[in-house]
Amino acid sequence: MTDTNQRPDNSGDHSAAETLPTQYTPAEVEGPLYERWVERGYFEADAKSDKPPYTIVIPPPNVTGSLHLGHAFEHTIIDSLTRRKRMQGYEVLWQPGMDHAGIATQNVVERELAKEGKSRHDLGREAFVEKVWQWKAESGGQISGQMRRLGDGVDWSRERFTMDEGLSQAVQTIFKKLYDDELIYRAERIINWCPRCLTAISDIEVEYQDDDGELVSIRYGSEADGVVVATTRAETMLGDTAVAVHPDDERYRHLVGTEIELPLTGRRIPIVADAHVDPEFGTGAVKVTPAHDPNDFEIGRRHDLPSITVLDEHGVITVHGPFLGLDRFEARSTIVGALRAEGRIVAEKRPYTHSVGHCSRCKTTIEPRLSLQWWVKVGPLAQAAGDAVRDGRVQIHPKEMESRYFGWVDNLHDWCISRQLWWGHRIPVWYGPNGEVVCVGPDDEIPTGEGWTQDTDVLDTWFSSGLWPFSTLGWPEQTPSLEKFFPTSVLVTGYDILFFWVARMMMFGLYAMDGTPPFHTIALHGMVRDQFGKKMSKSFGNAVNPLDWMDAYGSDAVRFTLARGANPGTDVPIGEDWVQGSRNFCNKVWNATRFALMNGATLDGPLPAAEELTAADRWILSRLNATVAEVDALYDDYQFAKLSDALFHFAWDEVFDWYVELSKATLIAGGPQAEATRRVLGEVLEVTLRLLHPVIPFVTDTLWTTLTGRESVVVADWPVADAARRDVAAEREIETLQQVVTEIRRFRADQGLNPGQKVPAQLDLTGTALTAHEAALRSVAKLQPAGDGFHATATLPVAGAIVALDLSGTIDVVAERKRLAKDLATAEKELAQARAKLANDAFLAKAAPAAVEKIHARQAKAESDITRLTAQLAALPEA
RNA sequence: GGGCGCAUAGCUCAGUGGUAGAGCGCUGCUCUUACAAAGCAGAUGUCGCUGGUUCGAAACCAGCUGUGCCCACCA
Numbered sequence: 001m002t003d004t005n006q007r008p009d010n011s012g013d014h015s016a017a018e019t020l021p022t023q024y025t026p027a028e029v030e031g032p033l034y035e036r037w038v039e040r041g042y043f044e045a046d047a048k049s050d051k052p053p054y055t056i057v058i059p060p061p062n063v064t065g066s067l068h069l070g071h072a073f074e075h076t077i078i079d080s081l082t083r084r085k086r087m088q089g090y091e092v093l094w095q096p097g098m099d100h101a102g103i104a105t106q107n108v109v110e111r112e113l114a115k116e117g118k119s120r121h122d123l124g125r126e127a128f129v130e131k132v133w134q135w136k137a138e139s140g141g142q143i144s145g146q147m148r149r150l151g152d153g154v155d156w157s158r159e160r161f162t163m164d165e166g167l168s169q170a171v172q173t174i175f176k177k178l179y180d181d182e183l184i185y186r187a188e189r190i191i192n193w194c195p196r197c198l199t200a201i202s203d204i205e206v207e208y209q210d211d212d213g214e215l216v217s218i219r220y221g222s223e224a225d226g227v228v229v230a231t232t233r234a235e236t237m238l239g240d241t242a243v244a245v246h247p248d249d250e251r252y253r254h255l256v257g258t259e260i261e262l263p264l265t266g267r268r269i270p271i272v273a274d275a276h277v278d279p280e281f282g283t284g285a286v287k288v289t290p291a292h293d294p295n296d297f298e299i300g301r302r303h304d305l306p307s308i309t310v311l312d313e314h315g316v317i318t319v320h321g322p323f324l325g326l327d328r329f330e331a332r333s334t335i336v337g338a339l340r341a342e343g344r345i346v347a348e349k350r351p352y353t354h355s356v357g358h359c360s361r362c363k364t365t366i367e368p369r370l371s372l373q374w375w376v377k378v379g380p381l382a383q384a385a386g387d388a389v390r391d392g393r394v395q396i397h398p399k400e401m402e403s404r405y406f407g408w409v410d411n412l413h414d415w416c417i418s419r420q421l422w423w424g425h426r427i428p429v430w431y432g433p434n435g436e437v438v439c440v441g442p443d444d445e446i447p448t449g450e451g452w453t454q455d456t457d458v459l460d461t462w463f464s465s466g467l468w469p470f471s472t473l474g475w476p477e478q479t480p481s482l483e484k485f486f487p488t489s490v491l492v493t494g495y496d497i498l499f500f501w502v503a504r505m506m507m508f509g510l511y512a513m514d515g516t517p518p519f520h521t522i523a524l525h526g527m528v529r530d531q532f533g534k535k536m537s538k539s540f541g542n543a544v545n546p547l548d549w550m551d552a553y554g555s556d557a558v559r560f561t562l563a564r565g566a567n568p569g570t571d572v573p574i575g576e577d578w579v580q581g582s583r584n585f586c587n588k589v590w591n592a593t594r595f596a597l598m599n600g601a602t603l604d605g606p607l608p609a610a611e612e613l614t615a616a617d618r619w620i621l622s623r624l625n626a627t628v629a630e631v632d633a634l635y636d637d638y639q640f641a642k643l644s645d646a647l648f649h650f651a652w653d654e655v656f657d658w659y660v661e662l663s664k665a666t667l668i669a670g671g672p673q674a675e676a677t678r679r680v681l682g683e684v685l686e687v688t689l690r691l692l693h694p695v696i697p698f699v700t701d702t703l704w705t706t707l708t709g710r711e712s713v714v715v716a717d718w719p720v721a722d723a724a725r726r727d728v729a730a731e732r733e734i735e736t737l738q739q740v741v742t743e744i745r746r747f748r749a750d751q752g753l754n755p756g757q758k759v760p761a762q763l764d765l766t767g768t769a770l771t772a773h774e775a776a777l778r779s780v781a782k783l784q785p786a787g788d789g790f791h792a793t794a795t796l797p798v799a800g801a802i803v804a805l806d807l808s809g810t811i812d813v814v815a816e817r818k819r820l821a822k823d824l825a826t827a828e829k830e831l832a833q834a835r836a837k838l839a840n841d842a843f844l845a846k847a848a849p850a851a852v853e854k855i856h857a858r859q860a861k862a863e864s865d866i867t868r869l870t871a872q873l874a875a876l877p878e879a
Numbered sequence: 880g881g882g883c884g885c886a887u888a889g890c891u892c893a894g895u896g897g898u899a900g901a902g903c904g905c906u907g908c909u910c911u912u913a914c915a916a917a918g919c920a921g922a923u924g925u926c927g928c929u930g931g932u933u934c935g936a937a938a939c940c941a942g943c944u945g946u947g948c949c950c951a952c953c954a
Contacts, residue, residue: 020913022913022914023914023916024914024916190952208950208951215954229954230954231954232954233954244954276952276954277954278953278954281953281954282954285954286954287954288954293952293954294952295952295954296952296954297952298952354953354954355951355953400883400884401883403882403883404882404883404948404949404950407882407883407949407950408949408950411950411951495948495949498949499949529891531890531891531903532890532891533890533891533892533947553916564901564902565891565892567892567893570884570885570892571947573890573891573892574891575890575891575903577890577902577903577904578891578902578903580903580916581902581903581916583916584914584916584917585916586916587914587916587917588913588914588916588917590913590914591913591914591916591917592913592914593913594913594914595913595914596913597913598912598913599913641892641893642893645893645901645902648901648902649901656913656914657918660913742919742920745919745920746919746920746921748919748920749907749908749919749920749921750920750921752907752908753908754908754909754911755908755909755911755918755919755920756909756910756911756918757909757911758911782911830898833898834898837897837898837934837935840934840935841934842933842934842935843897843934843935844934845934846933846934846935847897847934847935848896848897850897851896851897851935852897854897854898855897855898858898
């Protein structure tokens, strides 16, 4: 784990400890530290560098938004990945930027206008768009401020916005290319219309939920030869142009080809036979409204039926007559009333729960509507997007998510990309006075002259974000950055936008970049939830502003808590108590460093050879290198929860508790041994800080610079595991020591002794691995030398060592006898189980050797426990 | 309707065949000079139910129950 950076002379400055207060105060450190990182250019990515590239593009947040815990979570993952790679010597680019988020942003600004009693139409298109830009200028800085608070190591000099000049050019370029390749076309179809947002939306922007509706049965035609149809949307009957039945349905066969009277309208409509109709459902006869239902539209096409639009863009009835001007829901009940008056309702309304589409932006019930829109023909694009994952060029983590991905790209309908909005990339198509249609590329001349107008629609916001991995790098220009940093390394995002964003990037990326996928790994994370696993929402009152927690506990604490919850692809619960726990951990790191500095931990000179070190030193170096290897493997597998947990336990339990305690005796004793330990203490701490840095950057950098006197851990080298420092013997030795110490402590606790109270003790360590550890053992277990008049009142044989304690007059024999008896019973039971197992021939024949070995070990341990406990019992004085 | 997942300590979750784990919470004792945002010790689980495979199942298989998510043109 050599650090190749130069070691300055002032490392391990003892006086530094006095400058460290006893508690870590994040608020004083984080802000200035972040600005220093940025000023020094640590996060700037150099396209001319000859280091290997590592690129992650930020999932661009909505420009109007503010950061929530979900962002904090995602950014913690990305920041950890990129910080580690930077330390490993990669040329790292974390590409920042924001999304114009068409419909969402337009809604926000419209709401602002509404407060002044205005609508966007009062301003007009140009002034409204100007207003949105203004709004962006005011609120766009909010997110970058929050990202700085979080410590995000992004290259701010490369910040991009989906409506930037360059990115707009990318949009226009690919639109033109798709148009020329006939992968973009304009067609009239049934689309999902939001009567509140007044725009078409794509299929995935529709959220289906079970709504309570009413199914009414209406008789069409005369009483004698009528047909009964059932519907939940009675108002659409005004637009019916047929009744459909199944071709094989005997009940209706004689009616096919005849006409029937459509109630309330005086119109006569045909009865057609169509295989789409399910004869088992309802009456087996379906009303057909081609202008307001996707299935009916298809039936209409097959039977050459006319389409009659009966609802306008607001969902208001447009057909002349008694229902003109009624809202769709009003019209529904009014029309049912009118039908009932005519005796057309044959079965009363019955409650019916069915799946109804809602606008994902405003929750308004979607109205399917016939409309002329622009479409992307996704067939070939989706095929390529699916193949790239199928053939392994792109990997999805966790793998279970692949089936979802395939299910989508393999069953995709064409993508409706035009939006009747004002905020977004305007469709680059111009219409001439004589019906000419011209798609304009970035280098083309815009047609001028009388009668030429541009399409008024804008593109779906996901159209431009689908280009993000290369548009941000300058595409369509062949920039050095594009050359250096594309394709990106890994995409980190939530599984909730797998279809919205990831799949679109795959389709557009493969198409635009000649078959090169935009990233080779997709790492999907879950959603942040509250401490009970409930979804966070403002209305439920459990939403948390991450800034509040960062203010109270520090950014590192929030980051560490999120990282510890980050099991791949699963949701992440987080609660304030847990953030406190992480804050405590940061403080622990702080104080451990304080201890090290106060005790002269040093980085001067080479790390002493194993022969010059105590077992504790060799043990902690062994564990350190094991941890480096473990953490590395977990990083490469995107296992943030596990690697954070490994770091937590290594740092706190092994370094900060055991090693620090064990080293105290050595340090106090002084001499060459103490010198070696000071060096090891410095080494272990320094490497641990480097290991922790990607997850908790602020506290580690503060401490690391203090400890080393060097510039910053941000640009230090990532630790490399050194197998030569692994020391199984030392690990065994220290494990034994821990066992003995724990047994003594337990005895002391049972006897109600103060933890700090020194107890006279005689130690007999002959024949054990602990002969060299008497000082450490006495120090950690608070045992003082046996002086004159020592009288052993308790004897603890543990692991071959015999510890005699003088507790004259204070020992609680009854309690101890009880505890020992209980433990003895447990050990005997254990021994019996192990023996039974070893007497089982089937087990011995089939079990793996390691398993058998384990049982032998269990038996041995039970036997030695019995010996020890029996001896302890015998050694107890009479009650 | 189809698909995928989950059910383990009070809570949130790890644990893909060999004696049940973590964090937080809980109990007791301590301000033992790095840290009380701490230290030490401790308690707590028929691993959803029922069968099956196996010498051995929390883990593998089947069914059941509960629960979550995704998809779908259920008039």
